[in-house]
Amino acid sequence: MAVFSDIRPIMIDRDSVLRQLQKVGVDLGASVTFSPLTGGVSSDIWLIESGAGKYVVKQALPKLKVKDHWAADVKRNLAEQAYINFVRTFNPRAVPKILLSDDSVPYFIMEFLGPPLQNWKEKLLQGDGDSKKVVQAATLLAEIHNQSRGHQSLATRFDHLDGFYALRLEPYLVTAGKRSPQLAPYFSAEVQRLMTDRSVLVHGDYSPKNLLVSDSGMVLLDHEVACWADPSFDISFLVNHLFLKLLYHHRSHHAPQFKLLPELAWHNYFAAVEAPDTDLLQRKSAKLLLMLMLARVDGKSPVEYLIVEKRNWLRNFVSKYLPLSEAEEFEFISQAFISELDNQ
Structure with missing residues (x-):
């Protein structure tokens, strides 16, 4: 016994x-x-x-x-x-x-996956802005989306919109929209879009905390939100976390390297992904990115590492830029994010 x-x-x-x-x-x-x-x-x-x-x-x-x-x-x-x-x-x-x-x-x-694998989120928070890991994460995501696109059997097997709504849309987008009434129409429209645009197998929690990294590669964890949905959710989710790490490290000696990471992830993903209309996917992903920024401070699972002043800064940033027509342009969002940070 x-x-x-x-x-x-x-x-x-x-x-x-x-x-x-x-x-x-x-x-x-x-x-x-x-x-x-x-x-x-x-x-x-x-x-x-x-x-x-x-x-x-x-x-x-x-x-x-x-x-x-x-x-x-x-x-x-x-x-x-x-x-x-x-x-x-x-x-x-x-x-x-x-x-x-x-x-x-x-x-x-x-x-059990132990050393030499390490949690990528912890390494990023410690100031390790290794660009190779960003490229690996972006290209792995594109590979998963590419491999799943067009597979009707996967669409049926992962027809979990109720779970996607319960685990992501309601706690993140619906809740954040309710807490910022002036932006609620944008969040409501995005939730409806994500409930209908469905073309690949989405991880649903593709963030650094769920990636173990080493010199030889990376391992993806925590796949329980997986469903047949729109690829914009995963790439926006990943890039959002890289912007949040930049905000965390702002004015530290790590900031110059972290300013490069969101664009690196974005461009490597879109260089590798095989989408019918890449330009449309980029526009959808850029606007969703702004909403996820707010959702990670005003949703049901706020990031724990941003102080109050930085959370307020993020609220003001999203409130200013989400209503603009340029909100569908990633380059505009990225440049505005860095410029606003540097000028505060």
Whole structure:
């Protein structure tokens, strides 16, 4: 009988986890430790350690760990596994390996990814503005979008608009629009657009916190928002986070390098993506980018690293530029962002 030790009460059935691992030939031995892994708000994630090795168990939560009420269907666990399995068909090193997948249990088990892989968000916040990582992230995203475009079976398998609305549109765009009534019509129209424009497999949380990086490549994590949707969401989501890191590092000695990163990601993605109308996709993505900036300070999951003064600056920036016709031009937004920062 295994002896368990854990840091805090555990939601999952530990005996069930052991039985599932034994099904795939893993003998954990006599002593097993369950330790919580931090960093996310939507799932309970546990590290299993034993003499046999390290494994990760992930179970989706019905209510996310944020201040505002935020509920979502736990079946997104299945969507995450399906996304991983799809990406592994053309780029297996870009996602974790699933060790156990069983629809009868509310979790799945995957390999533990440790050093030399490091969390990209943490490296960016520490001031590591490595342009190679930005290029890798942008081209990986384009590859996933390209590989999925036109696959009707994927459109059916990932027909999860209800989950996309619950996990992204409502907590980010709908909530931010309500908290800035003068901009609400823009947010409302964008939500309607994103509910109807659907052409590729979208990750839904394509940000530095979900990318592990090393000198040899990167691994994409946290795929539970995956759905058939518009590619503008993913590229805007990524580039927005790079602008937020620039805002965080403004007036530090890291700022010059970080000023280059949003445009680097944008141009490398659009150089690689195979879209029917790239110009249209760029216009849609640019306007959505402004809305996501506001959503990450006034939505249900605000970034934790921006001080009040910088959050207020971002609110003022979006309020000034979103109503302009040039809001659909990325170059205009990027230049205005940097200029306003430098002149404040």
